[in-house]
Amino acid sequence: MQLRQLGSSGLMVSPICLGTMTFGSPVAEADAIRLTHAAIDLGINFIDTANVYEGYARYLGSPGGVAEEIVGKALRDRRDRVILATKVAAPVGPGPQDRGLSAVHILRELDRSLKRLQTDVIDLYIIHWPDKCVPLEVTLRAIDTAVQQGKIRYFGASNHSAWQLCEMLWLADRNVLPRVVSSQIPYSLLRRELHNDLTFCQQHGIGVTPYQSLQGGLLTGKYRRGQPPPADSRAAEKPDWMWQQDDALFDRLEAIAQQSAEAGVPMAQYALCGTLAQPAISSLIVGVKRLEQIQDAVAAANVVIPPDHLPKLDAICPPPWRQPDPVRGM
Numbered sequence: 001m002q003l004r005q006l007g008s009s010g011l012m013v014s015p016i017c018l019g020t021m022t023f024g025s026p027v028a029e030a031d032a033i034r035l036t037h038a039a040i041d042l043g044i045n046f047i048d049t050a051n052v053y054e055g056y057a058r059y060l061g062s063p064g065g066v067a068e069e070i071v072g073k074a075l076r077d078r079r080d081r082v083i084l085a086t087k088v089a090a091p092v093g094p095g096p097q098d099r100g101l102s103a104v105h106i107l108r109e110l111d112r113s114l115k116r117l118q119t120d121v122i123d124l125y126i127i128h129w130p131d132k133c134v135p136l137e138v139t140l141r142a143i144d145t146a147v148q149q150g151k152i153r154y155f156g157a158s159n160h161s162a163w164q165l166c167e168m169l170w171l172a173d174r175n176v177l178p179r180v181v182s183s184q185i186p187y188s189l190l191r192r193e194l195h196n197d198l199t200f201c202q203q204h205g206i207g208v209t210p211y212q213s214l215q216g217g218l219l220t221g222k223y224r225r226g227q228p229p230p231a232d233s234r235a236a237e238k239p240d241w242m243w244q245q246d247d248a249l250f251d252r253l254e255a256i257a258q259q260s261a262e263a264g265v266p267m268a269q270y271a272l273c274g275t276l277a278q279p280a281i282s283s284l285i286v287g288v289k290r291l292e293q294i295q296d297a298v299a300a301a302n303v304v305i306p307p308d309h310l311p312k313l314d315a316i317c318p319p320p321w322r323q324p325d326p327v328r329g330m
């Protein structure tokens with residue numbers, strides 16, 4: 001796989017990043033370790049986890065930690081082969097300091113993540129969600145402390161829009177604080193609300209690392225109109241993690257399936273490749289349950305779809321409205 005730059009960090013990452021949200025359940029520890037090793041052997045050098053991940057057992061405020069512990073075990077003898085990302089902000093308990101982006105919570109959770117991950121340093125520390133109760137400058141100063149302490153190397157944001165990233169860059173420049181280098185957003189062929197933010201990220205050295213580029217498996221072609229979901233699929237095992245499946249969704253899925261068949265590319269690979277075609281994107285975070293799924297994702301990095309397919313995909317799944325450009329007409 002040809003590596004890509006992660007924004008202005010200087011890091012080179014594989015275009016596919018291993019997501020770990022299902023580590024613990026339905027992917028049991030031993031299988032998760034095997035999948036992680038297989039991913040590294042296939043050329044993936046980027047792993048995404050979070051302090052709260054614990055597979056399907058997760059509920060709002062549950063303590064998390066399970067996925068980080070598994071990743072720590074998996075990387076015990078191969079830590080240097082990966083860029084390791086984890087996150088902070090989501091609730092890990094009922095108390096007021098058990099969530100968010102205050103210095104107390106960030107620095108406490110960072111120490112816990114380091115311990116679970118069995119590492120001295122996290123390459124990319126990500127603020128998982130915005131926290132409207134904490135001034136952004138407080139958060140950036142806590143991040144700066146962690147950088148000065150050598151506990152993190154770079155920081156990224158998740159679930160932030162372009163104006164929020166802009167505020168981060170502005171505060172960082174004004175106060176000589178760390179600059180945000182990555183943006184982890186929900187983005188797929190089916191989900192393009194933040195499409196217009198991609199240009200901002202590209203222009204300002206922020207590598208975009210979308211999550212759910214397969215939309216939880218919908219974009220793999222395994223769900224069919226009018227048929228029950230396959231028994232071992234997420235829609236069967238954990239329906240509340242899936243989108244509602246209606247006729248409008250199947251209209252789009254069937255149109256994408258037809259295009260992928262025309263290109264002679266399996267639908268999952270086609271969907272990932274069609275998303276990777278956006279130049280702002282550094283890496284797609286893909287969740288997997290089985291070895292063949294990682295192999296499929298890695299194969300997508302080398303797939304080429306005909307250039308005229310991209311406008312056709314835009315017609316099937318239109319990007320959000322953008323002001324027409326009367327100056328350049330582009």
Ligand SMILES: NC(=O)c1ccc[n+]([C@@H]2O[C@H](COP(=O)([O-])OP(=O)(O)OC[C@H]3O[C@@H](n4cnc5c(N)ncnc54)[C@H](OP(=O)(O)O)[C@@H]3O)[C@@H](O)[C@H]2O)c1
Binds near residue numbers: 018159184296297
């Ligand atoms: N920052 C955030 O707020 C946030 C939120 C969500 C996720 N994430 C990150 O993004 C990662 C990916 O999210 P996700 O797992 O929800 O979404 P996803 O990558 O779109 O979907 C992954 C699921 O699709 C199915 N699948 C994958 N490849 C397949 C293939 N080739 N053929 C058939 N089915 C296939 C598998 O489920 P089944 O086999 O069970 O059907 C797999 O668990 C997470 O692990 C996490 O690291 C971040």
